[in-house]
Amino acid sequence: MSAPIKPLQNCGKCGLCLAACPVYKVLKEEQASPRARLQLIKAFENHTLESSPLLKELISKCLMCGSCAVACPSGINHYEKFMDMREKMVRDLGETPAIRSLIYLLSRESRIQRGAGMAKLGQKFTTKLTPAWLANKYCMGNIPLKRLPKLNAVPFRKTAATTIPARGARKGCLVYFTGCATNYLYEDTGISMVGILTHLGYEVIIPQDQTCCGIPLMFHGARDQAAENMVTNIRALGAHECDGILVDCTTCGAALKDEYPALIKKRRVKDPQNTQEAWEKLEAAAKRIAEKTTDILSFIVAHKQDLVFDKNLPKLGNVAYHSPCHSRNSFNTQSLVQSLLTELPFMDYTPTPDEAECCGGGGTFFYEHPKTAKKIMDKKIHHLKAVKPKYWLTDCPVCRINLAGNLNESDNIQVLHPVTLIHDALKKDP
């Protein structure tokens, strides 16, 4: 993702990216490999291949995990190439109604809010009226409706104060980019984030006017809409003097760190406010935001000596971890998190052999390619069950949806963001 950009012609067809690709590993078809996808893009750019539904399907059968770019010895930025190609495919062939609706919703915060409100109402009725067997049978992609997360009763940002004071002596001020998932689905993550950061002595600011980071829009070729979200977020985050910008989701973090500085150079949104001078200011703000953005687990590792745990807390039992692709490939956190979990006194962390392999969630991949997503997931669950954990931790909300959605109630495994267990274990009055 932050790999240097080299032209497609640099691909020596060595095949090292195949061993890194979760889709190729389960399908074992050359056409599902990153190498083949690059060749298709090359042929398309050379005008020897035209847009077609099959080409779009082959390009979309990718989790945008970035593992191929990390493995590639030729320095090709697959991620950027795939994103460009997706945009061209959508331009030529359009999108399905479901994906068009998703793009429409995610392009404005007011729409996300209305959509979440309606979905909450729908969830209430379907939970009451749908028999369990039916809710288990009908799926969104590879996830039974019954296993989808419940929406927050009220969006997290509406329940949290905009400025939350530090506990004890104030060390500084942090801005918290909550992302959509914490705001609408996983308020437990938001509460724990604020609890940990204030425990560490930081004042926390939660800008109310932030919106979706735009990554789901970019994945679906809607970079113009993503650029509008980017401008909203740069204004929202850039308005606060702070010592750092914290994310609980490394996909949002990758947007702020890697995508915004690149996108702002390419896309100028249509906005009368955006004069040349104003745009240059936005570019400078995007750079500052990128420099200040940190994921919460790296932040906790850097401040772990200041965490005060409740000594009387009983051991929580076995814990496993799933390392999200953006955490590994954009923030390089896997070994950091492993040592953090090993050191935490209140849990027994056991790594699974494929902890660092993609879960198959990939934005909307689990919805668009459910059979492939399920194959990827089944392997992980097989390894997980050997560890018999009580908790399966992950720091990406889409992974969390996918992991929890593919477990059964009888598995008795709770999927959580690591911050929840860390926050619960803190001494309440340090």
Ligand code: SF4
């Ligand atoms: S690893 Fe890089 S050079 Fe090798 S086949 Fe894949 S894209 Fe080409």
Ligand code: SF4
């Ligand atoms: S981004 Fe991930 S899923 Fe897509 S081709 Fe590369 S390794 Fe495979």
